Amino acid sequence: MLKGFKEFIMKGNVVDFAVAVVIGGAFALVVNALVNSVLMPFIAGLVGSPNFDSFLLWNFNGNEVAFGVLLTAIVNFLLVAAAIYFVVVAPMNHMIERRNRRLGITEEEDALDPQIVLLTEIRDALQAGNRR
Template sequence: MLQGFKEFIMKGNVLDLAVAVIIGAAFSQVITALVQSVLMPLIAALVGSPNFDSFARVTLNGNDVEFGVLLTAIVNFLLVAAAVYFAIVLPMNKLIERRNRRLGIVPGDAPADPQVQLLTEIRDALTTNRA
C-alpha cells in the first residue's frame, strides 16, 4: 500500500503540477502588486477614482443594483491579463524566437515524426503506382 502511494507521489506529472501550483501562487502576488500598486493608481490619476464601485448605482424596490462593482471587476481582470501578457508571455515569446533563430529553427517547421514521414511516403508511392 505504501509502495503504491510512493510511486504515485513520485510520478513526474504530480511533481510538475505541484511545482506549477506553488510558482503560480507566488507569482500571483507579483501580478497583484503590479496591478494594485502601479496600474490602479495610474487609472485613478486619469479618471479620479481607483475603482468604479459607485458608478451606475440603481435602486430598484429598495435594493441597490451596483453595475460599477461589475465594471471594477472587469477592469481588474483586464489589467491582470495585460500584466501577465506584457510581463510574461511577450518576453518569453521573444526569448523563444531569439533562441530559435540562434539554433536555425524556422517557424512552422515541426520536427519530423517518423510515422508521419512513413505514411507520407506510402501515400506518395501509392499515388505514383496508380498513375
C-alpha cells in the same frame, strides 16, 4: 548547473507541474501587487477613485443595482491580463524567437511535430510498398 536546470525545465512530469503551481501562486502575488499598488492608484489619480464600485448605481424598484462593481471586476481582470502578457508572455515569445533564429528553426519546422513527420513518412512508405 545551467544544463541541469535546462533539462529540468524540459521535463514534463508531476514534479514540474507541482513546481509550476507553487511558482504560479507566488507570481499571482506579484501581479496583484502590481495591479493594486501601481496600476489602480494610477487609475484613481485619473478618475478620482481607486475602484468603480460607487459608479453607475441604479435604483430599480427600491433595489440598488451596482454596475460599478462589475466594471471594477472587468477593469481588474484586464489589468491582470495585461500585466501577465507584458511581464511573462511577450518576453517569453521574444526569447523563443531569438532561440529559434539562433538555431535556424523556421516557423514551419517548429510547427511540425516530429512524431507526425515520422508517421507521415511511414504512411508514405507503406503506400509506395503497396503500389509495387
